[in-house]
Amino acid sequence: MGGDLGPAVTVPAIARALLLYPSLSVRAFICGDISAHLAAAGLQQHPRLTLIQAQCTVGMDERPSSALRTKRDSSMGEAVKDVAEGRSQACISAGNTGALMALSRHFLKTLPGIDRPAIVSAMPAVNGKRVYMLDLGANVACDSETLYQFAVMGSAMAHTVEGIDRPRVALLNIGEEEVKGNDQVRHAANLLQDAPSIHYVGYLEGHDIFTNKADVIVCDGFVGNVTLKTCEGIAQFFLAQLRESFGNSLWGRVLGWLVRPFIKAVYARVNPDQYNGASLVGLRGIVVKSHGNAGIDAFFNALEQALHSAERKLPDGIESAIGTVLLDKH
Amino acid sequence: MGGDLGPAVTVPAIARALLLYPSLSVRAFICGDISAHLAAAGLQQHPRLTLIQAQCTVGMDERPSSALRTKRDSSMGEAVKDVAEGRSQACISAGNTGALMALSRHFLKTLPGIDRPAIVSAMPAVNGKRVYMLDLGANVACDSETLYQFAVMGSAMAHTVEGIDRPRVALLNIGEEEVKGNDQVRHAANLLQDAPSIHYVGYLEGHDIFTNKADVIVCDGFVGNVTLKTCEGIAQFFLAQLRESFGNSLWGRVLGWLVRPFIKAVYARVNPDQYNGASLVGLRGIVVKSHGNAGIDAFFNALEQALHSAERKLPDGIESAIGTVLLDKH
Structure with a gap:
């Protein structure tokens, strides 16, 4: 959901990554209805894409301390928790950097x-x-x-x-x-x-x-x-x-x-x-931060970086x- | 004397400044024989150029504290002192920045x-x-x-x-x-x-x-x-x-x-x-630092900047x- 353009950028980038990497599975944490974006990218029924509804999203201007207190069940928080609990090997977000760092430290802990x-x-x-x-x-x-x-x-x-x-x-x-x-x-x-x-x-x-x-x-x-x-x-x-x-x-x-x-x-x-x-390094898991104003190509690069980091542990x-x-x- | 090229740069730049600014007088603090550079720039006998021999020069790698202790009578030290004692309105150097700051603080004091x-x-x-x-x-x-x-x-x-x-x-x-x-x-x-x-x-x-x-x-x-x-x-x-x-x-x-x-x-x-x-600001006098690898044009710019700063007090x-x-x- 993160970044200046949200699913308009992230969904087409995910579609490209799923096409190029046959062994990749994506678990996308969303909040609300993104079916129009999925349809536009041809992703309505993809076998390697799982959609998970979160309770809320983190605002771009929210303070890290407030996100940590009140937004653990946001799309961002759930995505990080997914890595912490071993269901995903890497998390990518284009959202609020400070909140991502705070939630990552909370759920993943430092090495x-x-x-x-x-x-x-x-x-x-x-x-x-x-x-x-x-x-x-x-x-x-x-x-x-x-x-x-x-x-x-x-x-x-x-x-x-x-x-x-x-x-x-x-x-x-x-x-x-x-x-x-x-x-x-x-x-x-x-x-x-x-x-x-x-x-x-x-x-x-x-x-x-x-x-x-x-x-x-x-x-x-x-x-x-x-x-x-x-x-x-x-x-x-x-x-x-x-x-x-x-x-x-x-x-x-x-x-x-x-x-x-x-x-x-x-x-x-x-x-x-x-x-x-x-990359947010020093954590017990992989978290990649995309620039908030990333376009489709740029968000795809961030996805690839997360993938390489996961492959190379x-x-x-x-x-x-x-x-x-x-x-x-x- | 300062900068990577010394008088090969500073002398021609001074010649240009003397030509362009008829009310400008230059007091150049030198160490050793620079007559070849003066001759090349047509400055052997200029009425508005005074040459003053100093005891030594400050090396580009010298520590500020050491320059302050042992190089007060260097070309750089004498030039700063000339401003402090009211004989010049501004000092320009392409030499060691730390030494120039230390000598300027010593001779000029802060405002x-x-x-x-x-x-x-x-x-x-x-x-x-x-x-x-x-x-x-x-x-x-x-x-x-x-x-x-x-x-x-x-x-x-x-x-x-x-x-x-x-x-x-x-x-x-x-x-x-x-x-x-x-x-x-x-x-x-x-x-x-x-x-x-x-x-x-x-x-x-x-x-x-x-x-x-x-x-x-x-x-x-x-x-x-x-x-x-x-x-x-x-x-x-x-x-x-x-x-x-x-x-x-x-x-x-x-x-x-x-x-x-x-x-x-x-x-x-x-x-x-x-x-x-x-410009070194906060001092009771004008000191301009030229880049060490400045060419003639660049050193001339530094001279002009000192001149403008002096005119505008x-x-x-x-x-x-x-x-x-x-x-x-x-």
Whole structure:
């Protein structure tokens, strides 16, 4: 039900996923009548689609604490509970991020050794690479131990999902020198240097997020969220400026029309918004958050990400990585 | 002497500024022999250029504390002292930012009511507007009172330098709702709401930095520095992707060659690096920091910015704005 467009986006995306993945079963938690959407997508009677009616939905502006208190039986709450109770292997939602995190922590609990779950997403980088960045907004302030746990989870995710042997892990900082940055980041660097199972490569600055110098970039949720949204903003700004620049002359307008497909393709890679699907990691189960304004393609990407995470047993990978660093320590 | 290229950049930029501004006098603090650069720029015997030999220079990697202890008689230290002692109206440096801040605090002192100076720069926004963003890296952690002081200084700067009547001031945050963000940002919002002389417009997210929703955006130095450098990184990444996309076919290469001037013009606007010249505000004097890798055009921009700040008496504007908010409070 979640997201700006609800079933108008999620139902066609589910139809495509069921078509492309013959072993996939979908349990869709709905609230109210979505039969028109199902009919439009040809999903009235699909053998691998189960519809489950929930009591209510969570509003996009609802506070996480209020959702946790009053909306456990919402479509979102029931979907998370379905994973917690073993009926589903992964949950995908385009709804309220804070509520999804609160309900996920409540029903799924965190993995042993993890204090706070994080939101992680793959950002684009040069040469077609991807870089996992976390936290993207679950934790506005993080101590060094929390940043360290994020590094372990990010490394496990790049290893498990992306198949990278020893993922390069960096801390986002405001300078590359040892003396730069705040206390939390500097202490996290010390912790990471002492962890043989983590391939820590040092500090990275904002301009190197996209240059493939690391596979995992760790920062607190405030910095990560601002960074992610700044990328979105500057990509849109770049496009708007290009449009204006081409629009100033007839020759420019002709050229602008000709280069449209090239620029569109680049924008699709550069705008992190297009890389839809952020994972809530550190939980005893898989939860993927789709962008609220995701279209059908983007929500389908989030579905695929949940599927891959389930196939590769992401929470097991993270749990085992945490076990290893704990053994390292003692 | 500062910056990656030193006098090879600064001397030609000074030559251009002396030519364009007949009332400008330049006092250049050098160390060693720069006569070849002066000759190349036709500046051997200029009536409005004074050369002053300093004992040493500050290295780009030197720690601020060490520069403050051992490099007060460097070209950078002497230039700042020249402002403090009233012989110059503004200082421009392309050198080590931390050292410049430390020496500026030492020689110039902060304005009454200001605890910590900030680094502020104008970022591009839609419709040819500019937005002043601070702090960009001088203070890695800021309490709410410091953020509040940044807001007052940024507002005074947009008013004094840009001539905006009641500059719209926003706090950078990870959500637009009241409940979002960390404690410092939320408390700073309360302080700003209670300051009638500040036109506070609320929270702004990363994707709205460039949409002209505010004239001043306030954040701590860690977030600001990462944001600025992320903009630089994504602009370069966008360009690299465009180049790759055009390079894939003959038609693409022809088109790419044709659109080059359009894209170059846009890149020059989008990349904050091109908007050279960051002001150190909150001091009893004008200090402008040029990017270390600035070229001649960029360093000239920094010179112009110092000149405008001096003409418009920026420190007086900030001091009077602080006086007003202090009166507001009592």
